[in-house]
Amino acid sequence: MERRFECTACGKCCYGWLPLSIDDALGHADRFPLFLQWTPVRQGGKSYDLAVELGLTIKLKNRKRAAVRIEPISYVPPDMPCPALRKDGLCAVHDAKPRRCRAMPLSGGRAENDQDDLLIPKADWACNTTSTAPVVYRDKKIVTREAFELERKQLMADADVLKPFAELMLDSIPSLRLDLTKLAQRPHGGCMILSFSTLVPRLAYVDIYALAAKQLPVMASFAKLTSETPKHADEHRRYTASAGEWRRILDGAP
Ligand code: SF4
Numbered sequence: 001m002e003r004r005f006e007c008t009a010c011g012k013c014c015y016g017w018l019p020l021s022i023d024d025a026l027g028h029a030d031r032f033p034l035f036l037q038w039t040p041v042r043q044g045g046k047s048y049d050l051a052v053e054l055g056l057t058i059k060l061k062n063r064k065r066a067a068v069r070i071e072p073i074s075y076v077p078p079d080m081p082c083p084a085l086r087k088d089g090l091c092a093v094h095d096a097k098p099r100r101c102r103a104m105p106l107s108g109g110r111a112e113n114d115q116d117d118l119l120i121p122k123a124d125w126a127c128n129t130t131s132t133a134p135v136v137y138r139d140k141k142i143v144t145r146e147a148f149e150l151e152r153k154q155l156m157a158d159a160d161v162l163k164p165f166a167e168l169m170l171d172s173i174p175s176l177r178l179d180l181t182k183l184a185q186r187p188h189g190g191c192m193i194l195s196f197s198t199l200v201p202r203l204a205y206v207d208i209y210a211l212a213a214k215q216l217p218v219m220a221s222f223a224k225l226t227s228e229t230p231k232h233a234d235e236h237r238r239y240t241a242s243a244g245e246w247r248r249i250l251d252g253a254p
Protein backbone atom coordinates (compact mmCIF):
# COMPACT_ATOMS: atom_id res chain seq x y z
CA MET A 1 0.00 0.00 0.00
CA GLU A 2 1.43 3.37 -0.99
CA ARG A 3 0.21 6.95 -0.77
CA ARG A 4 1.12 9.84 -3.02
CA PHE A 5 0.99 13.44 -1.91
CA GLU A 6 2.04 16.85 -3.13
CA CYS A 7 1.14 20.22 -1.65
CA THR A 8 -0.19 22.76 -4.18
CA ALA A 9 -0.12 25.56 -1.58
CA CYS A 10 -3.88 26.17 -1.58
CA GLY A 11 -3.77 27.18 2.11
CA LYS A 12 -6.95 25.23 2.95
CA CYS A 13 -5.33 23.27 5.81
CA CYS A 14 -4.05 26.46 7.46
CA TYR A 15 -7.12 26.82 9.69
CA GLY A 16 -7.72 26.20 13.36
CA TRP A 17 -5.37 24.78 16.02
CA LEU A 18 -1.71 24.49 15.11
CA PRO A 19 0.62 22.44 17.36
CA LEU A 20 3.94 24.22 17.90
CA SER A 21 7.37 23.49 19.27
CA ILE A 22 8.41 25.70 22.18
CA ASP A 23 10.79 27.62 19.91
CA ASP A 24 8.13 28.08 17.24
CA ALA A 25 5.69 29.35 19.88
CA LEU A 26 8.19 31.87 21.26
CA GLY A 27 9.38 32.88 17.79
CA HIS A 28 5.84 33.72 16.66
CA ALA A 29 4.48 35.07 19.95
CA ASP A 30 3.58 38.36 18.26
CA ARG A 31 1.24 36.49 15.90
CA PHE A 32 -0.15 33.26 17.40
CA PRO A 33 -2.49 33.12 20.44
CA LEU A 34 -0.49 30.68 22.59
CA PHE A 35 -1.95 28.05 24.91
CA LEU A 36 -0.94 24.60 26.10
CA GLN A 37 -2.91 21.60 24.94
CA TRP A 38 -3.01 18.66 27.40
CA THR A 39 -4.17 15.47 25.68
CA PRO A 40 -4.59 12.09 27.43
CA VAL A 41 -3.98 9.04 25.23
CA ARG A 42 -5.37 5.83 26.71
CA GLN A 43 -3.18 2.74 27.01
CA GLY A 44 -3.68 0.70 23.84
CA GLY A 45 -4.68 3.80 21.83
CA LYS A 46 -2.96 4.86 18.61
CA SER A 47 0.60 6.16 19.05
CA TYR A 48 0.37 5.42 22.80
CA ASP A 49 4.02 4.35 23.14
CA LEU A 50 5.18 7.58 21.52
CA ALA A 51 2.85 9.58 23.80
CA VAL A 52 4.54 7.89 26.81
CA GLU A 53 7.93 9.01 25.50
CA LEU A 54 6.75 12.56 24.85
CA GLY A 55 4.51 13.04 27.87
CA LEU A 56 3.81 11.75 31.38
CA THR A 57 1.59 8.91 32.51
CA ILE A 58 -1.35 8.87 34.92
CA LYS A 59 -3.16 5.93 36.51
CA LEU A 60 -6.71 5.05 35.48
CA LYS A 61 -9.14 2.44 36.85
CA ASN A 62 -8.47 -1.30 36.46
CA ARG A 63 -4.68 -0.90 36.52
CA LYS A 64 -4.78 0.90 33.15
CA ARG A 65 -2.76 4.00 32.40
CA ALA A 66 -2.97 6.99 30.10
CA ALA A 67 -0.15 9.03 28.63
CA VAL A 68 -0.67 12.79 28.65
CA ARG A 69 0.87 14.88 25.85
CA ILE A 70 1.53 18.55 26.55
CA GLU A 71 2.06 20.79 23.53
CA PRO A 72 2.12 24.51 22.86
CA ILE A 73 -0.50 25.42 20.26
CA SER A 74 -1.69 28.38 18.25
CA TYR A 75 -5.29 28.27 19.47
CA VAL A 76 -7.47 29.51 16.61
CA PRO A 77 -11.12 28.47 16.08
CA PRO A 78 -11.39 25.68 13.45
CA ASP A 79 -13.23 27.94 11.00
CA MET A 80 -10.73 30.80 11.27
CA PRO A 81 -7.46 31.08 9.32
CA CYS A 82 -4.01 30.95 10.85
CA PRO A 83 -2.87 34.52 11.52
CA ALA A 84 0.03 33.86 9.13
CA LEU A 85 -2.20 32.86 6.20
CA ARG A 86 -2.18 35.54 3.50
CA LYS A 87 -5.21 36.42 1.39
CA ASP A 88 -3.60 34.69 -1.62
CA GLY A 89 -3.44 31.40 0.35
CA LEU A 90 0.31 31.53 0.91
CA CYS A 91 2.14 31.58 4.24
CA ALA A 92 3.38 34.98 5.40
CA VAL A 93 6.14 33.35 7.45
CA HIS A 94 7.15 30.74 4.88
CA ASP A 95 10.88 30.97 5.60
CA ALA A 96 10.30 30.68 9.34
CA LYS A 97 7.19 28.56 9.39
CA PRO A 98 6.74 26.12 12.30
CA ARG A 99 8.18 22.59 12.21
CA ARG A 100 4.60 21.25 12.19
CA CYS A 101 3.86 23.06 8.92
CA ARG A 102 7.13 21.89 7.36
CA ALA A 103 6.29 18.26 8.12
CA MET A 104 2.72 18.52 6.75
CA PRO A 105 0.86 16.31 5.98
CA LEU A 106 2.99 13.86 8.00
CA SER A 107 3.22 14.24 11.76
CA GLY A 108 6.29 13.71 13.92
CA GLY A 109 3.88 13.55 16.86
CA ARG A 110 2.41 10.27 15.59
CA ALA A 111 3.98 6.84 15.31
CA GLU A 112 5.40 6.16 11.86
CA ASN A 113 2.82 3.43 11.21
CA ASP A 114 -0.05 5.78 12.16
CA GLN A 115 0.10 8.35 9.34
CA ASP A 116 -2.40 6.93 6.83
CA ASP A 117 -5.40 9.16 7.55
CA LEU A 118 -3.22 12.29 7.42
CA LEU A 119 -2.56 11.59 3.75
CA ILE A 120 -6.23 11.66 2.77
CA PRO A 121 -7.09 15.28 1.93
CA LYS A 122 -10.36 16.75 3.22
CA ALA A 123 -13.08 17.51 0.66
CA ASP A 124 -12.09 21.11 -0.10
CA TRP A 125 -8.32 20.65 0.09
CA ALA A 126 -6.41 20.89 -3.20
CA CYS A 127 -3.60 18.44 -2.37
CA ASN A 128 -2.38 16.45 -5.36
CA THR A 129 -2.69 12.73 -4.62
CA THR A 130 -2.75 11.58 -8.24
CA SER A 131 -0.13 9.47 -10.02
CA THR A 132 1.82 12.67 -10.79
CA ALA A 133 2.52 13.23 -7.08
CA PRO A 134 5.50 11.57 -5.37
CA VAL A 135 5.03 8.51 -3.18
CA VAL A 136 5.45 9.73 0.40
CA TYR A 137 4.30 6.65 2.38
CA ARG A 138 4.74 3.00 1.51
CA ASP A 139 3.83 -0.05 3.62
CA LYS A 140 3.47 2.18 6.73
CA LYS A 141 6.95 3.63 6.25
CA ILE A 142 7.65 7.28 5.47
CA VAL A 143 9.55 7.69 2.21
CA THR A 144 10.48 11.38 2.39
CA ARG A 145 11.71 11.65 5.95
CA GLU A 146 13.60 14.85 6.53
CA ALA A 147 10.83 17.18 7.79
CA PHE A 148 9.23 14.35 9.79
CA GLU A 149 12.52 13.54 11.52
CA LEU A 150 13.18 17.20 12.30
CA GLU A 151 9.76 17.57 13.89
CA ARG A 152 10.21 14.36 15.88
CA LYS A 153 13.64 15.48 17.10
CA GLN A 154 12.21 18.82 18.21
CA LEU A 155 9.32 17.11 20.04
CA MET A 156 11.81 14.88 21.90
CA ALA A 157 13.87 17.91 22.93
CA ASP A 158 10.73 19.78 24.05
CA ALA A 159 9.63 16.75 26.10
CA ASP A 160 12.70 17.26 28.33
CA VAL A 161 11.17 20.58 29.36
CA LEU A 162 7.46 19.80 29.16
CA LYS A 163 7.49 16.55 31.17
CA PRO A 164 9.01 17.96 34.40
CA PHE A 165 6.83 21.06 34.01
CA ALA A 166 3.71 18.90 33.73
CA GLU A 167 4.74 16.75 36.74
CA LEU A 168 5.13 19.91 38.79
CA MET A 169 1.70 21.16 37.69
CA LEU A 170 0.08 17.84 38.59
CA ASP A 171 1.73 17.86 42.03
CA SER A 172 0.72 21.43 42.77
CA ILE A 173 -2.85 21.33 41.33
CA PRO A 174 -4.55 18.06 42.46
CA SER A 175 -7.74 18.89 40.50
CA LEU A 176 -5.71 18.83 37.26
CA ARG A 177 -4.85 15.15 37.71
CA LEU A 178 -8.50 14.41 38.46
CA ASP A 179 -9.72 16.30 35.38
CA LEU A 180 -7.19 14.56 33.12
CA THR A 181 -8.18 11.18 34.53
CA LYS A 182 -11.85 11.87 33.82
CA LEU A 183 -11.00 13.05 30.31
CA ALA A 184 -8.93 9.94 29.60
CA GLN A 185 -11.88 7.74 30.58
CA ARG A 186 -14.36 9.44 28.29
CA PRO A 187 -15.28 7.20 25.31
CA HIS A 188 -14.21 9.79 22.75
CA GLY A 189 -11.33 11.32 24.71
CA GLY A 190 -10.68 15.03 24.39
CA CYS A 191 -8.15 17.56 25.57
CA MET A 192 -7.73 20.52 27.91
CA ILE A 193 -6.59 23.97 26.80
CA LEU A 194 -4.59 25.67 29.53
CA SER A 195 -2.53 28.79 29.97
CA PHE A 196 0.86 29.14 28.23
CA SER A 197 2.17 31.62 30.81
CA THR A 198 2.54 28.87 33.45
CA LEU A 199 5.29 27.29 31.33
CA VAL A 200 7.38 30.44 31.02
CA PRO A 201 9.10 30.29 34.46
CA ARG A 202 10.58 26.92 33.30
CA LEU A 203 12.20 28.68 30.33
CA ALA A 204 15.04 30.55 32.01
CA TYR A 205 16.08 32.26 28.77
CA VAL A 206 12.68 33.90 28.20
CA ASP A 207 11.90 37.47 29.25
CA ILE A 208 8.31 37.04 30.48
CA TYR A 209 7.57 40.77 30.24
CA ALA A 210 8.67 40.94 26.61
CA LEU A 211 6.55 37.85 25.92
CA ALA A 212 3.54 39.39 27.70
CA ALA A 213 3.95 42.53 25.58
CA LYS A 214 3.68 40.37 22.44
CA GLN A 215 0.84 38.13 23.60
CA LEU A 216 -1.46 40.75 25.11
CA PRO A 217 -2.36 42.44 21.79
CA VAL A 218 -2.73 39.04 20.08
CA MET A 219 -5.16 37.80 22.74
CA ALA A 220 -7.05 41.10 22.76
CA SER A 221 -7.40 40.94 18.99
CA PHE A 222 -8.69 37.33 19.04
CA ALA A 223 -11.05 38.19 21.94
CA LYS A 224 -12.51 40.92 19.71
CA LEU A 225 -12.70 38.68 16.63
CA THR A 226 -14.65 36.06 18.60
CA SER A 227 -16.82 38.40 20.65
CA GLU A 228 -19.99 38.32 18.56
CA THR A 229 -20.29 34.70 17.45
CA PRO A 230 -21.97 32.28 19.89
CA LYS A 231 -20.06 29.32 18.40
CA HIS A 232 -16.80 31.01 19.45
CA ALA A 233 -17.90 31.46 23.07
CA ASP A 234 -15.32 29.02 24.52
CA GLU A 235 -12.48 30.54 22.53
CA HIS A 236 -13.61 34.05 23.46
CA ARG A 237 -13.62 33.17 27.16
CA ARG A 238 -10.08 31.77 26.94
CA TYR A 239 -8.69 34.72 24.97
CA THR A 240 -10.22 37.16 27.45
CA ALA A 241 -8.84 35.25 30.46
CA SER A 242 -5.42 34.95 28.85
CA ALA A 243 -5.34 38.66 27.97
CA GLY A 244 -6.06 39.34 31.66
CA GLU A 245 -3.17 37.08 32.73
CA TRP A 246 -0.69 38.72 30.36
CA ARG A 247 -1.90 42.17 31.46
CA ARG A 248 -1.32 41.32 35.13
CA ILE A 249 2.19 40.09 34.27
CA LEU A 250 2.93 43.31 32.38
CA ASP A 251 1.56 45.39 35.26
CA GLY A 252 4.16 43.75 37.52
CA ALA A 253 7.05 44.60 35.18
CA PRO A 254 9.97 46.36 36.90
S1 SF4 B 1 2.26 29.20 9.77
FE1 SF4 B 1 1.98 29.32 7.56
S2 SF4 B 1 2.00 27.20 6.84
FE2 SF4 B 1 1.67 27.15 9.04
S3 SF4 B 1 -0.57 27.07 9.33
FE3 SF4 B 1 0.06 29.23 9.39
S4 SF4 B 1 -0.16 29.97 7.29
FE4 SF4 B 1 -0.15 27.72 7.21
Ligand code: SF4
Binding pocket: 006, 007, 008, 009, 010, 011, 012, 013, 014, 104, 105, 121, 125, 126, 127, 128
Ligand atom coordinates in the same frame (compact mmCIF):
# COMPACT_ATOMS: atom_id res chain seq x y z
S1 SF4 C 1 -4.59 21.55 1.93
FE1 SF4 C 1 -3.02 20.31 0.88
S2 SF4 C 1 -2.45 21.50 -0.90
FE2 SF4 C 1 -3.53 22.88 0.44
S3 SF4 C 1 -1.88 23.86 1.64
FE3 SF4 C 1 -2.60 22.10 2.84
S4 SF4 C 1 -1.24 20.39 2.29
FE4 SF4 C 1 -0.99 22.02 0.71
